Amino acid sequence: MKKLALYLSLLAVIVLLFIASLRIGIIHLQTPLWDLIGKHDGIDATTVWDVRFPRVFGAALLGAALGVAGVIAQGIFRNPLAEPTLIGLTSGATLGSIAVIATGAAAFGSRTNVESAVLFAGLAALLVQLLAPNKGLGFLITGIAISAILTALAGVMISISAKPGVQSLSFWNFGSLAMLNNQTLKIIAPFIELGFISAFMVSRKLDIYSLGENSSHYMGVKPKQIRLWAIISLALLIGPAVSAVGAIAFLGLLVPHIVRLLVGPSHRRALSFSALIGAIILMLADLASRTLFQPHEIPLGLLTSLIGAPALIILLRLRSAQWVSHD
Amino acid sequence: MKRSVKLLILGTALSIVFGASAQASGINIGPEQLKLPVVKSGEVSKYQKIVALADGSAEIIAALGYKSNLVGRDIASTMPELANVPIDTNAHQVAVERVLSQHPDLIFIDANTSPTSALDVLAKSGIKILKIPSAFSLASVVLKERAIASALVVPKAEKLLEVKMSSSVFPKSKTKVAFLYLRGNASIYLVGGKGSGADSILSKIGFTDVGANLLKTPFTALSAEELIKLQPDVLLLMTKGLQSVGGVSGLVALPGIAQTPAGKNKRYVTVDDSLLLSFGPRTISMLPLLQQAIAKVAGS
Amino acid sequence: MINVKNLSFYRENRVVLDELDLQLEKGELVLLSGSNGVGKSTLLQLIGGVLKPTSGEITINGTDISEMKVKDQALLRSIAPQRRIFTLAYSVGEVLHLLPEKRRSFNVDLIIESLGLVEIMASKVTELSIGQQQRVSLAIALIQEADFYLLDEPFSAQDEDSVLNLVALLAEIKKEKGVMVVSHNTGTHYSQFDREIKLT
Structure with missing residues (x-):
């Protein structure tokens, strides 16, 4: 009951944030929001539906995706530091995005662009798995090394490509919702939905898997299979996010720690809560990024780092991260 | 998960379907169109090399x-x-x-x-x-x-260009123009403000530089809402700048562009990159061409 | 019946198990003994399907386990490994209910009570003593509904009373199931076992 109440209040916060974000911005709306529903003409209507809506909805959707991905990643790699950024997924998705744009195979924000990001994210995660000597420190170091290689390759492609839409390395590394529009959202949303479904299906097995590989095997959950499934879920969640808005730091790392503090370690429960918490944090960050220093916009990834990293340190100091190291 | 499905449906329902998109109407001004305005004082200079x-x-x-x-x-x-x-x-x-x-x-x-x-x-x-x-x-x-x-x-030559410049007078127009500095492959998307250089050109040829009216610094990172607030009728761009964002289709995909009158009707004028902001005698020949181009695009 | 026939296992060209034959039937409580390093745990990992035999075969109720899905093997046998990794702070109650209800044994309450877990159901597994963690690990295995139960060194971190209660519980479970306990030290409870297999 307490958890249901918490769930509903978080949901209410999202609705309020959604409305507030549609109303707040550089342009002061002359018309009440309610009267703009169904309207498509005029500065107020286009500002709300064409400019703010995709950003706010995108922040909610991508925040939820990154939060869920964080839970899955930490669960499957049984490591509290296994964030999509650290285990090669994010840089894989970045390289996948840039590769098709730089070679002219697809435009920024196209479906091919998203598919390539998903594919590369998955391959990068598999590569890290394949090369890592163990599941502990060696795994993280391998992840960091692979990420560095992939990011460097992406940087080289950016430097030698004159193709429009290839963006800059800082766009890809720090993330920004500014380029998000309704068309891009329509393309990435189905991928992320699939990622949610897949993550939800894998979540109960992750609880069993958390007791160790042999233990998991004895209880009827094949480790190899669940890892593959989790990586597919992660690629479906991270790939589209990166291809549309670049890498957003710390969210995937921070959200699961907050969620475990609130509702305990169960992956299934953590999943729905981390979707809400992830959405709230990213919506707040986006609101701050576009309103704090008007008319300048602060890259989103910088804000999430500035908020996320200290929060993470505090959480870890509280010894409430709820992980026990066995490596 | 259910929540996001609902939100998605809501989002799709709310998202706006554009009307039939207008034909692009853009004019490019290149260096080949400009002649150097030569004015001679007839004096012989002391320096030969x-x-x-x-x-x-x-x-x-x-x-x-x-x-x-x-x-x-x-x-x-x-x-x-x-x-x-x-x-x-x-x-x-x-x-x-x-x-x-x-x-x-x-x-x-x-x-x-x-x-x-x-x-x-x-x-x-x-x-x-x-x-x-x-x-x-x-x-x-x-x-x-x-x-x-x-x-x-050569004292008589000191004011020849100046006279030529001030002798060309342009009609005042209500057309609002915004200057965008774009380098798509480096994620540089800027709006010209006060002191961008384009502001002095636009005001000379009788147009309103909406960026200069509102933005105090020469260049500001393009923000969708800022641009919508400006409501430009025509966009002034550099030729390679437009190419760098993938042409007109890339231009209107940038945040906020499609929501301005200029973006909706795809009205823009491009000027060769080495020409627009390198102030010199050729600028004097550029002014009438630019004035005619903007007026023509705005009236289309 | 679990039937191990002519089973050999080599690790890096070193013989660990050599042409071993062994059976476990329903209704019996068997002790698998032998000194450290003779391959008792390896045998359990082979029966559990984590390791693949070099030669020979292992069947459960007549089917070779190499032809069974991991999911289906888990419906026939349950194994308590020597050590389970508790990295996440589940409560004892949560960790005992990870399997869906239809896959849990009908005598869950008896298992929880016999293993002395009633008082610590709300405690976090990560904060328990080694002995308590071992009893939780055994409970997880015994709660999993199956025909055969194989426990690896279940007494190693238990005091005299706990061992007594556990052996009594196993004697109850074996009435319908087959139970094998791997141990190099059974203390004074040798008489409770139907037979002993010595691995040398």
Whole structure:
């Protein structure tokens, strides 16, 4: 009951944030929001539906995706530091995005662009798995090394490509919702939905898997299979996010720690809560990024780092991260 | 999960379907369309071998009728009329030996001329070196002309370009223009504000630079809402800038563009990158062309 | 019946198990003994399907386990490994209910009570003593519904009373199931076992 109440209040916060974000911005709306529903003409209507809506909805959707991905990643790699950024997924998705744009195979924000990001994210995660000597420190170091290689390759492609839409390395590394529009959202949303479904299906097995590989095997959950499934879920969640808005730091790392503090370690429960918490944090960050220093916009990834990293340190100091190291 | 499905459906329902998109109407102004406006005072300069290293200074010297006195030029003076005058820099670095081999009696430099070591060598060789102001607006072209003419000791030439410029008068128009500086492959998307350079051009030819009216700094990162607030009728761009975002389709995909009258109707004027903000005599020939182009696009 | 026939296992060209034959039937409580390093745990990992035999075969109720899905093997046998990794702070109650209800044994309450877990159901598994963690690990295995239960060194971190209760519980479970306990030290409870297999 307490958890249901918490769930509903978080949901209410999202609705309020959604409305507030549609109303707040550089342009002061002359018309009440309610009267703009169904309207498509005029500065107020286009500002709300064409400019703010995709950003706010995108922040909610991508925040939820990154939060869920964080839970899955930490669960499957049984490591509290296994964030999509650290285990090669994010840089894989970045390289996948840039590769098709730089070679002219697809435009920024196209479906091919998203598919390539998903594919590369998955391959990068598999590569890290394949090369890592163990599941502990060696795994993280391998992840960091692979990420560095992939990011460097992406940087080289950016430097030698004159193709429009290839963006800059800082766009890809720090993330920004500014380029998000309704068309891009329509393309990435189905991928992320699939990622949610897949993550939800894998979540109960992750609880069993958390007791160790042999233990998991004895209880009827094949480790190899669940890892593959989790990586597919992660690629479906991270790939589209990166291809549309670049890498957003710390969210995937921070959200699961907050969620475990609130509702305990169960992956299934953590999943729905981390979707809400992830959405709230990213919506707040986006609101701050576009309103704090008007008319300048602060890259989103910088804000999430500035908020996320200290929060993470505090959480870890509280010894409430709820992980026990066995490596 | 259910929540996001619902949100997605809501989002799709709410998202706006654009009306039939308008035909693009854009005009490009390239260097081949511009002639150097040559005005002569008839005076003979004291200096016969001039090396013009200050940005754009060779253009002014040629425009004042002293092209035959030029033995070397800067890389920014790009017009075809100067093709047979050798460039005395490697990229933007002064090539000392090349300059010395031309035995100049006068060298023009400005704040951008580098490296200083090269300038030191030239100074030691006893050649007269003169530093002239850089030009980032129409008004400063006049100052540059004065500095050059007085250095050449041709007093009557000091105001020839200035007179030509002030004699061209343009009608006032209500059309609102915004200048965008775009470099798509480096994620640089900027709106010109007060002091961008484009503001002096637009106000000279009678249009309102909406960016300059609202933004206090020369350039501001493009934000969708800021642009919507400006409501420009026409966008002024650089030719390669438009290419760098993937042409018109890439332009209207940038945040906020499609929601402005200019974006909705795809009304824009592009000017060659080396031309638009390099202030000099060719700017004077560019003004009427640009005025006509913007007026035509706005009326389409 | 779990039937191990002619089973050999080599690790890096070293013989760990050599042409071993062994059976476990329903209704019996068997002790698998032998000194450290004779391959008792390896045998359990082979029966559990984590390791693949070099030669020979293992069947459960007549089917070779190499032809069974991991999911189906888990419906026939349950194994308590020597050590389970508790990295996440589940409560004892949560960790005992990870399997869906239809896969849990009908005598969950008896298992929880016999293993002395009633008082610590709300405690976090990560904060328990080694002995308590071992009893939780055994409970997880015994709660999993199956025909055969194989426990690896279940007494190693238990005091006399706990061992007594556990052996009594196993004697109850074996009435319908087959139970094998791997141990190199059974203390005074040798008489409770139906037979002993010595691995040398």
